[in-house]
Structures are given as structure tokens and as C-alpha cells.
Amino acid sequence: MSFSWTRVRAITVKELRDYRRNRFVIGTMTVLPLLFIILPMIQLFNANAKTDTTNLNLHIGLSLLYMLVIPAFLPSSLSAYSIVGEREQGTLEPVLITPIRREEFLIGKALAAFAPTIVIAYIVFGIFLAAAALFAHPAITTAIYARTHVLVQLLFTPLLAGWAIWVGIAVSARSTDMRVAQQLSVLGTLPLLAILALISLNVITVSTALAVGLAAALLAIDLLAWRAVAAVFDRERLITGTRT
């Protein structure tokens, strides 16, 4: 039996339906982006176009960093719940009894966390760009619309989400407690976020080539992470709690 996108879809659709009916998930997906659209706006409108370039870049960098916090943190709780949560609810065993392969199960789970994250992150970024174009000083708007800033946001949003999701699922597959899984998955996203913070705050000056290079590296890391998660996914351990 080969890889089946029908089974992947079944898992993803089920997850998305479950999110839609879960007040906690809806709350998290609403409050976090709301917070991360208000904070950059404050940064944006507090920035004085006449201040020196370094300070201006700092304000803009902080604003854009808030945008990247969304794909880093939003999927963490979802992916951290994905396996240990099902295990606690007793819904994991019936799924593992079906012909689904672990790769299909993991991709299905990942897509369910990925899709809403990307949609929300891009919408928030779109609102931010629109607000900058409409209300910010032209000098600030020009700086925000700089090619590398937009490129970093567009490229790193899905890649950062991918990293956060695989870290969350990996932790979820090995954890026995949902709370611990959620804490560890958030911690797991911090190293990459730290690098992006250095880029956003211009500590590391990024050219277009470097941004693309870093994105390619992160893509490779995401793909490796998927294989690593598939390797640690052990049906027997998940069902019995016993190592094979």
C-alpha cells in the first residue's frame, strides 16, 4: 500500500473540524494574532520618521519580529497536543488501527496546524502592510516595503511554522503529559526565533541572497525534522507506553 493523500486529508479535515469546535483553539488563534497586530501598530505609529536610521530600523525590525512570532508560537500548542492529546483522550488507538502509515498521520497532523497558521500570519502581515501604506509616514512605509523585509516575512513564515510544528509533534510523540509537551514545544522554537530576531533587528544584516540561503537551510531542516519525527513515532510505545 502506497502513500495515500486520501488518508492525509481525512486526518487534516478531522483536525480542522475539531479546532473549529474547540473554544480554546479558537481563542488562541484569535487573541494571539490580535495581540501581534496591535503591538506592531504601536511600534509603527510611535516611530518618528525624523529619528536616526538606526532607531527607525529598530522600530521596524521589532514590528516585523512580532509578525514572525505568529508562525513560531501559534502552531506550537496545536502540534504539541496532536499526539499526546489524542492519547490522553483515547482517540489515538482507533486511528492507529486503520491502515494509515505514520508518515500519512504525521503529514495530516502537520497540515492541519500549518494551514490556519499560514493563513492567519499572512492576513496579519497583509493588514500590517496595508496599515503602513495608509497611515505611516512615507519614509517608514518605504523602509517596511524594503525587498528583504517582505522576502524574509514571506519566506520565513511557512518555514518557521514548519519548524515549530515538527518540534511540537516530535515532543508530542515522546511525551506523556500534554502540559509538558506544550512547554517543551514552545522552548523548541526559541533558537530559530532568536536568529530571526537578530535579522529583524539588523544585528545580522541580510541581503536577498543570504535570506534565500537561510530559507533553503531552514527548508532542509524542516524536511529532516519530518523524517526524524517519523523515526521517533513508535506505535507500540504510543499504545502501551513501553519502549520497543
Place this chain on the structure above:
Amino acid sequence: MRRPGEMPVTSEPAPEVTSRAEPITDASTLDGAKGECAVVVEHLTKHFGERVAFDDVSFEVGYGEVFGFLGPNGAGKTTTVRTLGTLLAPTSGSATVAGIELCPENGPAIRSRISIMPESPGLYLRLTVMENLECFAGLYELDDIRGRIDRALRAVNLADRGTDQCGALSKGLRQRVALARALLNDPAVLFLDEPTSGLDPVATHEVHELIGSLREKGVTIFLTTHRLQEAERLCHRVAILSTTLRLIGRPHDLRDQLFSRSLDVRVRTRLEDPDAVLGGLPGVEGWEQAPSGYTLAVSDPEIAAPQVARALVGAGADILSLAESRHSLEDVYLELINEDVEAKNR
């Protein structure tokens, strides 16, 4: 009254299934499997480190058979089911499930041809009944999903509850949804793991009715339970597991095998010399005192009963009742499990 002699573990072939009703859904998965056993287990063993879950278990289950798998808590029943369902890898031994050899590479193929209903229904409680079943129909890559769901819901008498949220259903109804889920793919073998665990008597009765109707339709069912009446009522054959397989056979055969046939006699007043009255009667192999009379070991109750009645009347006894003893599967089970407990204590 226990029959003397050793108690062998017998493994008899599955009864021949002469007829099979239409499957639950239109597409039968049994084509090409006719004439084979649904499950063949040979010397299967599963250890978790030092702990033995089950050891050297061998049996066969025929297509269309309802096979009861009994045993106390921790006997290894659920682990056996999980192993046959490819969720756990056996430590040693071999098995064939739905005509496919049990090995890691065949996991998806085996799982596509069987269904396991775990002890806990494991439904997505925020989703509706229909959405739960749609998810699993997708996981089995089934065609005509809506038609199959409708038929599965009808089979468990839930045709009008498809839009109900699972979290709002009673425990018994959730169990029925889990059963509908297990029927979706027309399994060649349906494993039911403690299907009535935690249910009240009414819900238990409903589940029994459903299993009974599946039995009538010729669905192969592997039923693990420690409810002995359930097994006695529903199963063609039963196996008793207590880490090792202790006994296997038809319930009435197990009774005959484990217990001698006997007559229960109730009398108003005890006989002065019972051995003189009962001891030498034709067909009576022995007797022992019972709380309100006597229990007689007999070779054939139909021959012995009239002799016993005449002898008692002749001795001036007032007979209140005279009947063949009825040992239940529970008696068989308790006898075996008590043997195990005594063996462990020695």
C-alpha cells in the same frame, strides 16, 4: 464436581461455516479467503521486557465464527488483539490474520482488512457521529462513503443520530457508534475488545443484541471479554487465556471436559445411610453431600435419574427435586483461574 485427571489444552478446528449472510456493506472483503481460517495463531508470544504478556498461544478462528477470548484482568487478552492488529510486534511465534501473514511490512494490508473496536470507544467528542465516521471512511479509503455510513448506522440502529455530537451521546450510544465505525470497512475479522465494559445492563443488552445480529449475518468476530455469560450466549467457541492458553472449545464441550455429568437431588430430610441407597446404583459413579441433598456423579443422567428416584422413594425419602446439574461457563472459568492462583501460591 470436577472430573478427575489432567486438564489438557485442546485446540479443535473451527466449525465449518456452511452459509454466510450478506455482508454489512455491499463490498465483501472475503472473496478469495473462503476455505481458509480467518485467524491462525501459532506459538505466539509477547514480552514487555521481563514481563510476559502472553506466552506460546496457538489457536484458529474460522470465517463466520464468533470466537470468545476470556481471561482475568492482565491475562493478555488486549495485548493479543493488539498484536494480531499489528499495533504491537510479537516477541516470537507466527500468525495469519485475514489470510495475510503477520509481519511489520504487512501491517497496513492487515489493518485494511480487519477492524478493532477498543475497550474505550475513542470517538472525537466535538465531532458529530457522521463526521467521526467520515474520518474513518477516509482512513480506509472507502468508496461510496455516504452509503457505507448509512448502512453502518442502520446496522447499529443509529440511522437518525448522524448529526448528533458524539460528546452529547450516552456511553451506550457511543459504544454503538464505535461499533458502526468498526463495521465501515466490511472487516474480514472484527475484533471487539471488552465491548460492554462499563455499560449499564440496558446498554449491555443492546450491544449483545447487535453482536447477535452480526453473528446471524455471518461476520467473523473475535470477542475479548471477562463477562462469561456474554461469551456463553454469543460465542461459537471460547478460549480461556491466563498468560498461556488454558482451554479452548465450545462452551458445552468445556463444561463436559472439565466437569463430570451429575444429578442434583433435593430431599426433605437426609438419608440415614446414603451410601447404602445411592452407592451401588447403576450409572451412579459417586455421590457427595450438598446443602439440601446430594450431588451424584453419573455417566448418563437419563439412565441414572429414574434409578435414583426409585431408590430414594424406596428408602422413604421425600424428593423435592431431581435434576441434572448445570455447570456454567463461569464454573469452568473459575475452576481454571483458581487452579492458576493455587499454582502461583504454591
